[in-house]
Amino acid sequence: MKVETTIKPSAITIAEAFIEFWIKELEETKGDFHVALSGGSTPKLLFQLIKEDHLDRFPWERIHFWWGDERMVPPNDDDSNFKWAFELLIRHTNFPMKNLHRILGEMPSDTECLRFAAEMITKMPVENGAPVFDLVILGMGIDGHTASIFPDRLELFKSEEVSALVNHPESGQQRVTLTGLTINNARNIAFLVTGKSKTDRVSEIINNEEVAKNYPASYVKPTHGKLTWWLDKAAAKKI
DSSP, X not given: OEEEEEEESSHHHHHHHHHXXXXXXXXXXXXXXXXXXXXXXXXXXXHHHIIIIIGGGSOGGXXXXXXXXXXXXXXXXXXXXXXXXXXXXXXXXXXXXXXXXXXXXXXXXXXXXXXXXXXXHHHSOEETTEEOOSEEEXXXXXXXXXXXXXXXXXXXXXXXXXXXXXXXXXXXXXXXXXXXXXXXXXXXEEEEEOSGGGHHHHHHHHXXXXXXXXXXXXXXXXXXXXXXXXXXXXXXXXX
């Protein structure tokens, strides 16, 4: 497994560096390029920067957007990861709607989890029993969760399913998430983590401390791809 770490002074500079990485990967890949997007503040910044300065550098007709996880809410709900990607970026591009593969949060959760899994298997390359993303963008919570795999659901890194239905451990809110099988099957996995609230978790995971075994993010280990951590100085302070 290849692991690389890029550290920049601020959230903006790390987002800019990641944009260049993404464009380079697009240039080196022929045909369709499948991306799993993340929610959170850093991806929102990423979307805004692309919209403001880089729209014409992306071959939108080749890109397919999926989501690493989604709350089971309508697409216009403020809790929807899809809503923010669409409002901040997608609607400002010539993105083909047929390349937009959202998790239908307004639908019954059990059936939607199965439908989303089937769509991935049908419309993406499949290896090792799972779809192969060209890029999975991940964040990390202060509890070490990633996508919607929380510390109480570590078994999802051993699941043979490609997606799973989970409940948030505190609010009980339902979500659909990619499993560890699908995440770790990607060609590129990128953690975008910023802010001092993440400092300890980043240090514990990257330094392979014993406590990191409690954090889902520590189980992100690509089977054949590359893992990169994109950190601002605050998040990287202790590594």
